Amino acid sequence: MQRKTLSRREREKLTQRQEMLAAALELFSEKGYHNSSMQEIATRAEFAIGTLYKFFKNKEDLYKTLILEQSDKFHTAIMTALEEGEDEVEKLQNYVRAKGTVFMNNVSVIRLYFAETRGASFNIKAGLDGEIRKQCEQTLQTIARIFESGIKRRRFKKIAESYQLALAIDSLSNAFLFSWLEAPETHPYPEDPDIILNILLKGLVIN
Amino acid sequence: MQRKTLSRREREKLTQRQEMLAAALELFSEKGYHNSSMQEIATRAEFAIGTLYKFFKNKEDLYKTLILEQSDKFHTAIMTALEEGEDEVEKLQNYVRAKGTVFMNNVSVIRLYFAETRGASFNIKAGLDGEIRKQCEQTLQTIARIFESGIKRRRFKKIAESYQLALAIDSLSNAFLFSWLEAPETHPYPEDPDIILNILLKGLVIN
Amino acid sequence: MQRKTLSRREREKLTQRQEMLAAALELFSEKGYHNSSMQEIATRAEFAIGTLYKFFKNKEDLYKTLILEQSDKFHTAIMTALEEGEDEVEKLQNYVRAKGTVFMNNVSVIRLYFAETRGASFNIKAGLDGEIRKQCEQTLQTIARIFESGIKRRRFKKIAESYQLALAIDSLSNAFLFSWLEAPETHPYPEDPDIILNILLKGLVIN
Amino acid sequence: MQRKTLSRREREKLTQRQEMLAAALELFSEKGYHNSSMQEIATRAEFAIGTLYKFFKNKEDLYKTLILEQSDKFHTAIMTALEEGEDEVEKLQNYVRAKGTVFMNNVSVIRLYFAETRGASFNIKAGLDGEIRKQCEQTLQTIARIFESGIKRRRFKKIAESYQLALAIDSLSNAFLFSWLEAPETHPYPEDPDIILNILLKGLVIN
DNA sequence: GATGAATGAGTTTTCATTCAT
């Protein structure tokens, strides 16, 4: 940590930057990228538009920065969760729980994030996809290795390829989270996230 | 059917409409909604722009019509599949297979469709969501009833609420299809779609 | 001539185009390229700005079109004058007179034209220069050949290279025309344009 | 000279000012007035932009100052050359030579200068023209007087008004210099600048 | 006195929509 070495000016700049990104996040997730103007973003962040352009060279840059920053945060949290835990089941439990936490604490960015990874991204050129895709793939590979290890150690039945199992657990957790996102009241995210896991493990675990 | 009662004029109009929607679909899925102009759509459909506006009152209307029409098509195909089949397992097999067929035969519209159902839709105002949400919900309820029936008839273990199981099978099939969509070569959609089902059923079915 | 074959629509378009170019010419020569906005040009031409962009794909295109069109007109007039005339002296007389006529009838474009050929053109990229430069060079070569021929036929003394003489007569006529342009009252363009020519010929012609 | 009386502070300021003007000159002649920003100028001169504004009240002021300063330098050099020399021919020779020297040593400012005196100056409001126009006029009058004197002293034939002859020699030297500027290789400025003069004098001088 | 971050007016350009022919 060298946060101490940041001058007052630098700390201020960082704060401003965060305020701009926060305003952009709000607007993008409220109204979408194309329906949010740079002027609106600047106004919401309480800066002049010129100041916004001092920090981000154009609208696309602002968007990419925003997405990548959030994506990094998510990825780090998820990967950390996957590393912690005594055995395979514990690691997967940690994963599902961490994902739930991240998701619920970042609702506004989530739709934006999935628009980028799943939706018809408005942004055809984007080298952005690449970066995020890599992170997703890395996560899936890590999960796949956990299943692989579980299968080798005879804790799991090999009901499918380990990569397919990774895909399965990833999509199951997403589905439950979206379900919760759309109707938190009627579709609560399982208080015991293991429910999600169990759907898989019931068929998987060797008793 | 009262197709017989349509005059030549009316049949022509219907054809024109389809051509416009087809052109719009192509462009929207190639370049996204905001990067496709009404002029481009009209040109690709080989109509004057004024004619386009005779059929759709504005760009949003064109978009909504397009999405809803496709969504209806999908929904009908899926619901039909869910109705056919002797027992619960067969119905679910039909569902997974039908979904695969629909998906692969309509690749261009799929991203657009998921942008609408999952992504940060660019179009917040749209009451569009509502219509589609209802269809999705109906499908999920139908699947849930199939699980419910299976559980009641002691064919399935009750490893989770039936709605949750419906959510699970829906998201699993989506996940495998997206995986295939992104890299058809390295992640082929299972030749035997039952693989997807098995991931669930292995833990579910009572032997 | 196939002007007859132009439809009413086409003729209208041509007229509109001319009106836009005329408005642009006025503004550019009044206030310069960078101080004239597309909105101003559109307004002065009595069109909406969108219409202006239907005719010219951007501001630079409008500018280049304007300059090249005028430059072509000048070049054609000058070259024609150089071709007409019995002998060398007559050709040169025609040249000086034609230049005077063109200049005086197109005062507003002249400064613009010289800005492009002489001044620090604002337009660094411009492949525009190239086109015009070629025309100037062609004119100079033609004049040079006239001097060459005059020298060979012993009508002129060889007081300098023929290209230098061409340069000389070109610059002399420009100088007198600019002098007139800046103060038409006190520096009238010689009623007898031969005065300009004489400055050269007095030393040139073999008596 | 009261340079001695300048304090260190004042001398420093003068140096800074020169550095700013030099940077502005470079940029204006490289990219034109409107394509050079105050920020760029400040950066190239290695000052803060605020400092630039301490010295020049705005961009136009900077530009005017620059042009006038250069113009003064040229004017002084030219006038000095015109004063030196035994007789009329020698004075004119000095003029042509001095002009060549000034021109070649200040290539970067020359286009800028001619843009101002000849081109469609981007800057219509500018009372700048006035100042420079006066200097040009003074030079022309001085040259005219030299011709006048030559004519009176029967050294020159009166082939035209003396002012017209001044105009002629001025434009001839410009033309040759521009020709050189555009293609130094193929159109070298006459090693013997008298060639330029001769074009005029051949017809002028009484043998 | 020097600095350079902040400002926002002003510019180019696009495109959904209208309406006269």
Add this chain to the structure above:
DNA sequence: GATGAATGAAAACTCATTCAT
């Protein structure tokens, strides 16, 4: 009824200028 020319509102982006530190 079809057409597509004309419109102008709205968006991205720049940069001269100011002023608090």
